[in-house]
Structures are given as structure tokens and as C-alpha cells.
Amino acid sequence: MSRSPGNFGTSARAGLLGLAAALFASTAMAATPPTTAVAVPGKPALFLGAYDIGQLGYTVEEVFLSGTANAYKLAGPPTADGRWDAGPDASAPYATRLVVIRPTDPAKFNGTVVVEWLNVSAGADGAPDWNVMHRELVRNGYAYVGVSAQKVGIEGGPSQSIGQPLKTTDPARYAKLSHPGDAYAYDIFSQAGAQLRRVDGPLGALAPKRLIAVGESQSAVFLTTYVNAVDSLAKVYDGFMINSRFGPGAAIDGRSMMVAGDSLPKAVKLRPDLRVPTMTVVTETDLLSTRLPGFLAARQPDNERLRTWEITGAAHADNYFFKAGYIDSGKTPLATLAAAYAPIKDAPGGSLDKPMNPGQPHHYVLKAGLVGLDHWVQTGKPPAHAKPIEVAAGPPASFVTDANGIAKGGVRTPWVDVPTARVSGVGNSGGVLGFLAGVGEPYDAATLQRLYPGGEADYLKKFEASLDAAIKGGFILPADREEILGLAKISYGR
Template identity: 55%
Template structure:
């Protein structure tokens, strides 16, 4: 029997054998098979060798009949949405699986990412920001091609893009996506394939977490408010860098993204089923021309944590330049050149250097780890102060961040890059190319400013940096496993080092 047929048969038997053992979800179990052509997945996991890290990368095609949803009433800002099934359509898409090669190294958690299609192709920003924590924690990762643009193509911020069927027709030519209003059920069915074990080889998942960043996080908000009460597939949600709105499931499309017709902001539903961890940058909070998360803010509760990060942008140097080289073994000195401010991106010249603050990456790792622990043992993550805002001058205008004497934002999760700064780090103030409004900016301090802040030079700086770093680790917003590396990075990154 060929590999594709054997995988399909094994998946079918597993679905039958585990049908009663799976949670009482409403999502269907899809058919699972191997791609028809040899080769590697069209997915950028990084420039490092996963095999040497004890991981394997695989890919499966999943297919079946997807259901769309529609709200039973007009969408409301409180997120207390009720939805019902609408239409059905056949679909076929793919999932990328990165898992421990040794079953003994698997700790039981799978992060399932709704792949981002803003650039016109499938990308895994949550993998990029947090893969190191996934690898060292023995997690598995699954990336889901949930949206039509990533499969078939279509309008995108990045222009023409590179959908799967264009990237490799032999491998992906049989895929078919009926539209983004079916994406929610496709994502649910992918979760079912993970829970059944059909795409995990010898592994069996204990906890399955849904993740999504940026435009995917906006769709994840819709999923939480409208679909999760019906589907009941995932054990927790990591919503990373969402904006204020969320489209009703029946009007969902890539271009609908962050804005909700008639609503500036949509909160999470008041009666969440499972834990939800939300991570917000400065760009997300204010909006940068989109509907800002400030209009959707709500208090933490027993199933919700919201962490807001000063000095961060929606995407940054780590996302574009560092993450692809960061396998967890490179020294801080080796990575330091990638961290240096950069004003060029995809051939476009930015007006200012892109945000080069490392805190987004390190806090994202801590957020994912906190959600994993929360789901596994019920220990809720720490609550965080929110970013301080100055009220707007007039109605309908977003508020402004309250800034300290160095020009960095007040409040939020305190890290050494804003408490012991060597630059003004912002989620705003840039332009150039299609992504300029999302990349934030870095304005390094001049020698006089550094001398005023740190009269003792590098020694004085590292003393203040260490004090802030220790506080962030103790508070639970940076992982102890990252502390030594961060300190080394600070020493290597001191101006003139």
C-alpha cells in the first residue's frame, strides 16, 4: 500500500476507534492523507535544521465538508454572539506538522496556528515568535491553511502573493477552498485531526491550543465569540496582536480583517468556555489606522488574561530578521547583528529603523507558556497592568499613549528595554512599503542622552537593566530560561560594543 493510502487508511481507522474517546465537539473529523507529490511543505519554519533539534516536519492534506455560520442577531460590542450553521461546501486544504521525533520528548501540548495570509501566502508568525519555547517545552506545532488567500490566492497587503496552488501545483493542485466564511469550521476540523492523532504520528495530544497572530487573531476573536460555543474543539486560545474589531462569521474575508461594520471594537464574550490569553502591542492597542484594541478592552476574569507590552510594534526585527536564525543555540553575540536597527524590508525603504526591541519575542514566549500551564493545571497567568492612555482630544479619535521622559510608553508589562532604555521604541512613527504602518520604529539615543541616563556607562546600564529584568522574571512576564541570554544580549547590544 502506498504512503498516501496508508496514511488515509490509518486516519480513518483512528477516527473510528477514537470517535467516542474524543471530546464532545461538534466539528467533523476530516479525511487525512499525504500530499500527492514529493518534496517539502511550502512553509518557512526557519533557516535552522529541525532534525538536529530532535523535531520532524511533515505535511498532510485534510478534506471534507465545511459548514459556514451566521449570527442569529446583529453583532454586538460585548461579543455575546449566538451563531447557527448556514451553508456547507466541500474543501481540501493542508496542515504543516512540526513535532518531536521521539515520542518520549513530547510533553502533550499541541499549538495549532491559524496561518496568517496578510502577505498573500501562508505564514506562521506565532511559530516565528515562540518556536523556541515550543521546542524546549516538548510541544508540537500544527499550522493550518485556513483561509482562501493562502490556498487559492486573492487580494492581500503584500500584493500578488504566493498561494499554495501557485507555489507547487503538483503538490497542492487538488486543494480547494470555498471561501473565508468556511474557514472557522475548517480550523475546527483541523483541531479534530490533531486531537484524534491522525496528523501526529505516534504522538497523542493531551492539550490542544489554538493560536493566531494579527489578521488571524482577528478571525480568532470571531471564532471565540461565535463558533467556539458550538464547536468546542480547543482547550485554550492564544490571541496574539489582534486589533479592535472582529467580522461576523458570515461576512469574514481577508480584507474585512480588523474592522467590524458599525462597531469600533468587539470584546470577548462574557462567558468564555476555556482560557484565553491575549497579547497586545502598542500598534494593536491604538490601531495605526485600523480599529484599535483600545475600543475592545475589558477586565481580566477567571478565563481571560490580557497583556499589553510597551515599546513594541505589531511586527518587528525579531519577526523579519532574527527569528529565522534563532534555534535556541546561537549565542547572543551571534544574534546581536540581526537585532540591530534595520530600515529596509522586502525591498522597501522605511522612513525610520524598524522596532528592534526584543521584548515582544520574549514576552510572547512567556504568554504561550502561561497559557499552556493554565490549561494543564489550572494555574492562571499573572495579571498585568495596562498601558497608560491619554484621552483623545475629540470624539472618534483614538487615545494616545502616555509617554515617559525618554519617550517610551508608561504602564503595561515592564521590561528592561523600556525601564533601562538605549532607544525610544515605538509601535508607530514609520512608513514605507505596504508594511510600514505595522513595523514601529527605533530611535537610538545619542551619546549625551546615554551619558545622562547612565553616568557610569555600560556598567551602570547593565546594573539597571538587570534590576528590571529580574523584576520581569519574578513577575512571570519573562521566562527564567531566557534570563541569561537576555543579559548577554544586552551586553552585546550596548552602543559601541
């Protein structure tokens, strides 16, 4: 199949961009497809898991994109309400890559492509949303595309770790890639989405009906700015899942938050006139200020195109993120999966002072959020409203907790309503990642006896009732019920 659509009218495009720059947001501008999209044989440099994706009925392929991207400028200072008027600024050539994961059998494709803005906080491309949601993606026939949108992932640059960018990881394979800087990342992401809609494009025989953009942590911060400033111009994506964001948005000019911090609002809401369905999913860690201002001040009510789920007992990073997700193929024995959720203090970057958050609330709720968002895009019926997590104003702000030390309010799951451990997104330290890892401190035997005087049978009965309530509420998928109950039975009292 052809993956080289050719030239797309450079002079006409330049004229349209000039007009859009003059009028800013008053003139809508569709994203221009990249000049070339070329499939590249061989294995992409992106860790997706320790399982064989081919055995799950999926194919992995890498596609190089190259063309000319635009930077953007705002008509005025960025405001806390998120209503940012932007227009094209300078342009520059680029060459980046997509990692395309699609059903090997086209008949199994459900019509939705999940497009992840790959995360570069570790100094290399990472796919945290693939990691946390892949079970649902392969179970229900989604296609997935990871986009190397930012410069750090390709060329290297400032990061929170010492990961290797693509051009260092495999200089021969990625020598042709070139990124002009994060000011151009927004348009690169738009052009990637536009390319996926092309007949015989990177998705091969698949004909996508819906594109859902997702991004976690730093990528969620960039997606916040994309939604506020660029989406109304590009009009590429049919929905957005902004996962585990903090308070600010990213700078439109591509400067890092550490450099541009003083010129950006410490908390930015999503613009009130959202174009398409948008979900914000937030953990406890994200709500309260850590090294970045927290999401608390960016809270806003749900509206006809916005749902916000704050997940009680969830952490920004956890056991599923670091361990269980990489072995969880959907065919992994329950005992092996339960062992991966067990409380540990070991984490990349050094030992933690307390056991880290196990990760079940974030993993299972996020999958339900994706399905709810996809259904919303298809039918116009939004997912359930969720109460915010209860916070005492302070200073400093803190969670209002119950007798078991667990926050009140938020998205409720059996791990917080029928707990065997104190789970939270805050309160840990140690190593490089302690402030992100949350806690999962098992209760002692006396506490378990107080909570479940009838022992394991008492616990499992209450756990099942709580699980069914969460499923009925739309916060956990019915397809995960049997697995969750099996894990609970194995893990009780460990």
C-alpha cells in the same frame, strides 16, 4: 501508520447539523473530523526559518485534509460585547493542508500542541507565531501544527502583498487542494483540531493532552470571531492565544473586513462567558488605530478565563519578525543574534523613515505568555495580571510617555525600564509596512551618560535588576535570562 480514517456517517451528521442550525447556540455541536487525513511526502511550502529543524530534534511533515465543512450564521447582528449566537449554515467540500512539526523522539513531547491559524496577509501562508515562539516550542517539547484555514493561502485572493498561494507556488503538489471560501474557515480550523486528537492521526505516535490555538494579526481577528461565535459549539481547543489583534472581529460569512466593515462593530470584546482560558497579547501598534480600528475600544477587564497583556515598547512587526527570528535556532552565536537586532531602516516593501522596533519585548514576553497559558490550561492557575498601557484620550488617542519617550504602564521589561533606545509600536512611516514596524531609535551618547553615569557597568546592573523583576512577575522566562543578559552586554552603546 494509517492517516485515512474513512467516512464518518454522512446522513447522521447531516441530521445533527440540521438540528443545531434550528436551535443555534442552544444545542452544542462537536466538530466532525474530516473525511481523510493523508500524509504527503516532500517539503511543505511554508517558510519556517533558515535553520535546520531536524538538527533541533524535530520532524516536519505535511498532511492533506479533505471533507465537508460548514459555514455559520448569527442569530442576530454581531454585537460589541462578543456574545454571538451562531449555528451552522451551508456546507461545502474542502481540501486543505496541515504542516506538522513534532519532536522526532516521542518521549520528548510535553503533551501540548500549538495550532496556528496561518496568516495570509502577504498573499501566502505565513507562520508568524511559529517564528516568534519557536525557540520555546522546541526547547520544551511542544508539537506545532500550522493550518491553512483561509482561501487566500490556497487559491489566492485579496491581500496586502504579492505572495503566491500554494496552488501557484507548486501546482503539481497542491492541485488537489480546494477551498470554498472563508465562511468555511472556522469549521475547517475546528476539524483540523479534532483530527489532531485522533489515535494514529497527523501527530503519529504522539498522544496530545492539550490543544492551544494561536493566531497573529489577521489570524487573531479571525480567532476573535471563532472564540465569540464558534468555540462554544465546536469545543475543540483547550485554550486560545490571540496575538496582536486590532479592534474588530472577522465577518462570520467570510467577507473581507474591507467589504464587511460597515456591518461589523469597530471594536469587539471577547464574550464574557469564555469556555476555556484565553490570552490576548497586544502591542502598542495594535492599541491605536492604524488602517484598522485599534484595540483600545475593545479593552475589557481580566476575568477567570481571560488575561490581556499589553506589551510596552512592542510593535506589530519588528526586527525579530523580519530578520532575527529566521536565524534564531537556539544555537545561534550571541554576536550574530545581537547584530540581527541592530537598528535598521530596511524592511520588506521599502525603506522606513526611522529604524524599526528591534523586537525583544514582543518575542520574549510572548514566549512567557504561551508558557503561562499552557500552565493555566493544565492547572487552572492563570498567568499574572498586567496593567494596561497608559493612553491619553485625545482625540486622537496617544500614549502617555516618560522622560525617555517610552510609554508608561503595560507589561514592563528591561528594554523599556532600562533603555538604550526609544522603543515604541507607533511613529514610523515609509515603505509598505512603516505603519506596523514601530521605532527603535538609539539614544545618543549624552542621553546614555545621563541615564547611566557609571557607564556600561551601571547599565548592566540596572538592566539585570529590571530583568529579574520581569521574570519574577511571570512576563519573561527564567530560561531566557542568560541569553538576554549576554545580548545586553554586547549591544550597549552600539
